[in-house]
Amino acid sequence: xxxxxxxxxxxxxxxxxxxxxxxxxxxxxxxxxxxxxxxxxxxxxxxxxxxxxxxxxxxxxxxxxxxxxxxxxxxxxxxxxxxxxxxxxxxxxxxxxxxxxxxxxxxxxxxxxxxxxxxxxxxxxxxxxxxxxxxxxxxxxxxxxxxxxxxxxxxxxxxxxxxxxxxxxxxxxxxxxxxxxxxxxxxxxxxxxxxxxxxxxxxxxxxxxxxxxxxxxxxxxxxxxxxxxxxxxxxxxxxxxxxxxxxxxxxxxxxxxxxxx
Amino acid sequence: xxxxxxxxxxxxxxxxxxxxxxxxxxxxxxxxxxxxxxxxxxxxxxxxxxxxxxxxxxxxxxxxxxxxxxxxxxxxxxxxxxxxxxxxxxxxxxxxxxxxxxxxxxxxxxxxxxxxxxxxxxxxxxxxxxxxxxxxxxxxxxxxxxxxxxxxxxxxxxxxxxxxxxxxxxxxxxxxxxxxxxxxxxxxxxxxxxxxxxxxxxxxxxxxxxxxxxxxxxxxxxxxxxxxxxxxxxxxxxxxxxxxxxxxxxxxxxxxxxxxxxxxxxxxxxxxxxxxxxxxxxxxxxxxxxxxxxxxxxxxxxxxxxxxxxxxxxxxxxxxxxxxxxxxxxxxxxxxxxxxxxxxxxxxxxxxxxxxxxxxxxxxxxxxxxxxxxxxxxxxxxxxxxxxxxxxxxx
Numbered sequence: 001x002x003x004x005x006x007x008x009x010x011x012x013x014x015x016x017x018x019x020x021x022x023x024x025x026x027x028x029x030x031x032x033x034x035x036x037x038x039x040x041x042x043x044x045x046x047x048x049x050x051x052x053x054x055x056x057x058x059x060x061x062x063x064x065x066x067x068x069x070x071x072x073x074x075x076x077x078x079x080x081x082x083x084x085x086x087x088x089x090x091x092x093x094x095x096x097x098x099x100x101x102x103x104x105x106x107x108x109x110x111x112x113x114x115x116x117x118x119x120x121x122x123x124x125x126x127x128x129x130x131x132x133x134x135x136x137x138x139x140x141x142x143x144x145x146x147x148x149x150x151x152x153x154x155x156x157x158x159x160x161x162x163x164x165x166x167x168x169x170x171x172x173x174x175x176x177x178x179x180x181x182x183x184x185x186x187x188x189x190x191x192x193x194x195x196x197x198x199x200x201x202x203x204x205x206x207x208x209x210x211x212x213x214x215x216x217x218x219x220x221x222x223x224x225x226x227x228x229x230x231x232x233x234x235x236x237x238x239x240x241x242x243x244x245x246x247x248x249x250x251x252x253x254x255x256x257x258x259x260x261x
Numbered sequence: 262x263x264x265x266x267x268x269x270x271x272x273x274x275x276x277x278x279x280x281x282x283x284x285x286x287x288x289x290x291x292x293x294x295x296x297x298x299x300x301x302x303x304x305x306x307x308x309x310x311x312x313x314x315x316x317x318x319x320x321x322x323x324x325x326x327x328x329x330x331x332x333x334x335x336x337x338x339x340x341x342x343x344x345x346x347x348x349x350x351x352x353x354x355x356x357x358x359x360x361x362x363x364x365x366x367x368x369x370x371x372x373x374x375x376x377x378x379x380x381x382x383x384x385x386x387x388x389x390x391x392x393x394x395x396x397x398x399x400x401x402x403x404x405x406x407x408x409x410x411x412x413x414x415x416x417x418x419x420x421x422x423x424x425x426x427x428x429x430x431x432x433x434x435x436x437x438x439x440x441x442x443x444x445x446x447x448x449x450x451x452x453x454x455x456x457x458x459x460x461x462x463x464x465x466x467x468x469x470x471x472x473x474x475x476x477x478x479x480x481x482x483x484x485x486x487x488x489x490x491x492x493x494x495x496x497x498x499x500x501x502x503x504x505x506x507x508x509x510x511x512x513x514x515x516x517x518x519x520x521x522x523x524x525x526x527x528x529x530x531x532x533x534x535x536x537x538x539x540x541x542x543x544x545x546x547x548x549x550x551x552x553x554x555x556x557x558x559x560x561x562x563x564x565x566x567x568x569x570x571x572x573x574x575x576x577x578x579x580x581x582x583x584x585x586x587x588x589x590x591x592x593x594x595x596x597x598x599x600x601x602x603x604x605x606x607x608x609x610x611x612x613x614x615x616x617x618x619x620x621x622x623x624x625x626x627x628x629x630x631x632x633x634x635x636x637x638x639x640x641x642x643x644x645x646x647x648x649x650x651x652x653x654x655x656x
Contacts, residue, residue: 076280188288191318191331194280195273 001055001151004111005046005079006102006132007039009063009070010122017122023219024226025092026122028064035070038117040077040186045179046115047078047187049149056080058109062090062102068202075197076189083109087206092219095123099131101217105210107136113156114176118143129178139171142178149173278337281322286344288317293348300476301624304468306355314356314386319345321384323360323518324368328380330360335514339521339576343569346525350628351476353522358428359383361518362511362636363390366436366453370496370507379434379455391432393423393456393482394508401512401641403438403505404447408484410439410454416488417441419454419462423482425635429465430478433458436495437484438504451504453495462487473627512637513585516593519636520572523596526625526632527565530600530607533622534558538610548610557606564599571595587649594642597632604629 011017015031046057059074059082061067071082085105093101106114114136119126133140144158145166157170161180189197207217215221241250255261273281293310300306314320323338324330333341338360345353358364364383367376382388398405408421419439429435435456442450456463466481494500495507535558538549548554575588607622608615615622633639 072280076284188292188313188317189280189284190316191281191284191322194277194284195331197280198277 001049001053001149002110002112003046003049003055003057003115004060004106004109004113005039005042005057005074005115006106006117006128007043007059007061007070007074008036008120008122009033009061009067010036010120013037013121019226019229023092024229025219028066033066033069035073036117036120036122038119038121038181039070039074041179041181041183042115042117043074043077043079044184044186045147046113048184049113049147053149053151055112058083058111060102060105060109061085062093062098062105064091068204071202072197073189075200075202076193077187078193079200081201081203083203083205085205085207085210087208087217089207089214089218092222093217094222094224095125095127095131096223097217097221099128099135101207101210101212102128103132103135104212105205106132112151112174113149114138114174116176116178118178118180129176133176136174136176138174138176140176140178141169141171144177144179145182147177147179147183272332272334273337278333278340281331282341282344284317285319285341286347288313289344289348289352293352297349297621297624298619300349300351302475304475304478306351306476310352311355311386314352320356320359320386321364323514324364324380324384328376329384330380334576335517335579336573336576339517339572342518342521343525343528343572346522346527347529349476349624350474350522350526350631354427354474354477355389356386357518357522358392359386359388359390361515362392363434363436365511365514366392366495366507367455369510370453370500370503372497372500375455375492375495375497383434388433389428389431391426391428391435391482392511393426393429393435394438395424395426396422397424401637403451403508406438406440406447406451408437408439409443410441410452412441413488415491417454417491417494419456419484419487419489421484423484425469425479426465426482427477427479429480429482430468432465435463435482437482438508439484441501445502448505449502451508452501453504453507454489454493455495456484456487456489456493460487460489472630473624474631510585513589514579515636516589516642517572517576517579519632520568520575520589520592520596523593523600523629523632524565524569524572526629527561527568527596527600527603530603530622530625530629531558531561531565533625534561534603534607534610537614554610557610561603561606564603568592568596568599587646590637590642590645590649593637594639594646597629598639600629601633 012032012034018027020027050057057079059071059079061071062085065086068084071084075082083105085101116129130140141158143161145161146159149156154173155170156173156175159166160169241247318331321330322333322341325332367380383390396407410417410419437454437456438451440450441452462485464483469479496503538554538558539547541548572592575592578584578588604626608626611622614620617623
């Protein structure tokens, strides 16, 4: 199995996320950056499939030079090689542009399976998997809580998370599969994995190397623009109900006022 | 004999080591800490957690890369162990002997062939190793060591009993210290043997019921006419009578290791104390606003900073070879006493809650008590420090 897994470096979950004052893109300079936590599940699933069926796991990311840290994390978990698409011209690309750029890179890898997370914790668009599948012309299975690959039959089946259970969905390979957090417990990089990561092949591509037209990526040509943003209002303090023998009634009144009962 | 440069062979790059610390930090806080109460109640480390720790490489971080470990320097090991100290000490204890005193017996004293055969099994966690020095009448001072080993043809026959042997109920191999020359001084008459589990005459007593550190097992080990081949003699024929010197070198390394562990627990206790003081209300205000509580927090933070700086300094001097004896004892003495004070204050800050089972600081208070006792009591450290300084002065 030739497996590609997409990862993204994002501001640390606990960091205060800000937009750059000048161009309103995500400020990645003033915060600690980590691998998008949900991508860890994608990497883990790719590794498990490789361990079960053999093959190779290639990590693909697009991001600034620092994003190599996230690549290294995936390699230290056990991925075999990586492609890093990085170029100042890519800065500010929106989801449509990013998906076009990533699809171009991924297509050259001829994967049997592309694994993505459901979303990244910074932009939370949740569209990259679908965009990639469309651009690559591959079927997409989403919200997978379990993935079963049958390379001999050339198909992949998943348990697709639903509100009140799960659905069994199947696609022919190659395919794009989006996984949810329930799917596995990502491994922690082992000491040997960390030591080996730097020795693994890493291909660094500029937009030109990847064959992207200069005008097709970057802030200037983005189809969507951030015009303005406001921080979320601080959460209001809750209502404290004192039980003076009528606590139940008060709670019922409160729930009724919220139209919950 | 292993010199310092050999230990540094295959040294880890700083950028890789930073990743190692980050990985262990996350593992300890995300995977181990949530299991602390379960480990306390079952008195057992879950098998899955042991497997994950072995997979990660935690059984061999202090063993050179050449023998399947990571080959951390003392300074690096101290930084890593600080992270391990942030959770129940039973977790570290599971692999602490492999990296520490038991693994180092081989590093310091074994022949090259023995190292190549045995160390990879210890570094990978395939074997759990025990360090069997302590007896009823002999511990940090081995002059009263009563276990004997007598040559019989090509074999050795060992008799005696050992006490408080960490990991004994789980151990695959025991580093057994025995007297081979009853007339010589301890520094010349003690020899170390590697005895495998299942050897006829070797038995392990029931687990000790300890005050704290549930999940870390100790027990008596009995040696009743245990016959081992000469290949079990650590260091080969040259190792006869060298056991005491080997043990002393292992203990100095182990003392910095334990000091770092105390720093890790101190950090946890300060964090627990501060977060409790910042959230617990009493008399209409959070208790952290009261200056008497602030005094307790400041004293604990100061103890923590001092211990952390001391351990880093002593580890650096251990690495450059300038102080391998007095410094390690100073670090172990101060850091273990400091964590005792910090645990006591943490319980005090928690008030009644701090005395209740299930509250972390109550458990750590009991766990911390052992640090002033094992790997040399505080009183032994005082003796090592003072005698070392007086010897330097020529008295």
